[in-house]
Amino acid sequence: MKFADFVCFEAIIPELEANDRDGVIAELVSSLDKAGKLGKGNCKAITREVIKREKEASTGMGKGVAVPHVKHKLVKDAVVVIGQSSVGIDFSALDKQPVYSVILLVSPADNPDKHLQAMENIFKHLQYEKFRKFLRQCRDKAHVEDLLREADENPTL
Amino acid sequence: MENVVCETEIEIKNADGLHMRPAMQFVDIANQFDSDITVRNKETEVDGKSIMQMSMLAATCGTILKIKAEGSDAEKVISALRELVEEKLFGEPAP
Numbered sequence: 173m174k175f176a177d178f179v180c181f182e183a184i185i186p187e188l189e190a191n192d193r194d195g196v197i198a199e200l201v202s203s204l205d206k207a208g209k210l211g212k213g214n215c216k217a218i219t220r221e222v223i224k225r226e227k228e229a230s231t232g233m234g235k236g237v238a239v240p241h242v243k244h245k246l247v248k249d250a251v252v253v254i255g256q257s258s259v260g261i262d263f264s265a266l267d268k269q270p271v272y273s274v275i276l277l278v279s280p281a282d283n284p285d286k287h288l289q290a291m292e293n294i295f296k297h298l299q300y301e302k303f304r305k306f307l308r309q310c311r312d313k314a315h316v317e318d319l320l321r322e323a324d325e326n327p328t329l
Numbered sequence: 330m331e332n333v334v335c336e337t338e339i340e341i342k343n344a345d346g347l348h349m350r351p352a353m354q355f356v357d358i359a360n361q362f363d364s365d366i367t368v369r370n371k372e373t374e375v376d377g378k379s380i381m382q383m384s385m386l387a388a389t390c391g392t393i394l395k396i397k398a399e400g401s402d403a404e405k406v407i408s409a410l411r412e413l414v415e416e417k418l419f420g421e422p423a424p
Contacts, residue, residue: 229350233380241349266380284345285389291348292387299381 173293174213175320178250183207184313185255188274193263197222197240200255210278214246218278232265236308237298241277243287249289250279254316256308297323298300332382335403338393339414341411349380353418356380359408364400366410386394390424 183203190196198219205215219261221242225231230239251277253276255288279287296304303323310316323329330355347355359366359377366377370392375382377396388394394398398406413419 229353232351233384235381239349243345286349287347288346288387288389292385295381295385299379299385 173254173289174324175252175293175297176216176324178290178293179252179254179320180204180207181313181317183253184316185253186310186312186316188257188261191224191257191259193261194223194325196255196257196261196274196306197226197273200253201239201278202272202314203255204276206277209247209249209251209302211246211248218242218244218246222278223245226263230264230266232263232271233298234265234269235271235298235301235313236260237267237275237304238263238265238270238273239275239277239291239294241243241279241287241291243281243284244328245281247278247280250277250283250291252270252277252294254307255315256310273304287304291328295307296327297329300329303329331401333398333401333403334397334399336397337407337408337411338395341388341390341394341413342391342423343418344390344424345421346390346392347383347386349384351421352383352386353380354413354419356383357408358413359406362398362400362402362406362409364403364406366399366406367383367397369395369397374394415423 263271
């Protein structure tokens with residue numbers, strides 16, 4: 173799987189307005205909704221579920237990234253949106269540090285394997301410091317899209 | 330201290346596979362030991378103590394993982410991880 177297979181490029185938010193965890197999640201889910209990725213009328217329910225999941229255990233994995241996610245019966249395909257914050261957001265991350273890049277994944281409830289494949293692809297790149305640094309430096313949608321497409325072509329970026 | 334190497338295969342048996350929460354449980358247990366721990370699927374070998382690396386295994390239900398522990402407590406590592414994955418199923422349902 174590649175980023176281009178499941179990232180909704182038009183929904184990317186290069187500078188998040190919200191500065192708290194729940195606000196950021198709502199902003200990102202709403203952006204996916206506006207891009208028509210979630211089916212009509214599902215935005216609030218999905219936002220609620222992502223926040224609920226996040227409260228159970230933080231997806232702030234450390235090193236400035238968080239990967240909030242949920243498997244939800246209302247969505248048909250796995251879809252990812254990315255939001256960036258230059259001020260940093262408190263995600264109760266494992267290393268207690270602020271989060272600058274948020275990668276939000278919504279996947280169908282009945283296809284756990286697809287969910288794992290999307291996660292595999294995300295972490296394949298996030299584990300590289302260079303990728304995390306480049307991502308954090310992107311300041312507009314097109315830059316993020318370019319970076320992800322480049323990462324698709326060059327897995328060790 | 331004596332350096333022991335233990336290697337085994339374990340099967341992912343919970344329906345949702347090794348998603349983030351199970352991966353975190355795995356890493357939490359792995360980090361209680363001194364041994365170096367590597368986990369391998371067909372293509373990839375990762376550090377069993379790193380959540381980012383464990384999350385990229387994409388081990389679905391039915392996947393066989395090779396776990397290697399190297400250090401004085403290597404045997405304990407293997408039995409603790411086997412218990413978590415194959416007996417407790419990370420506290421999750423089977424398919």
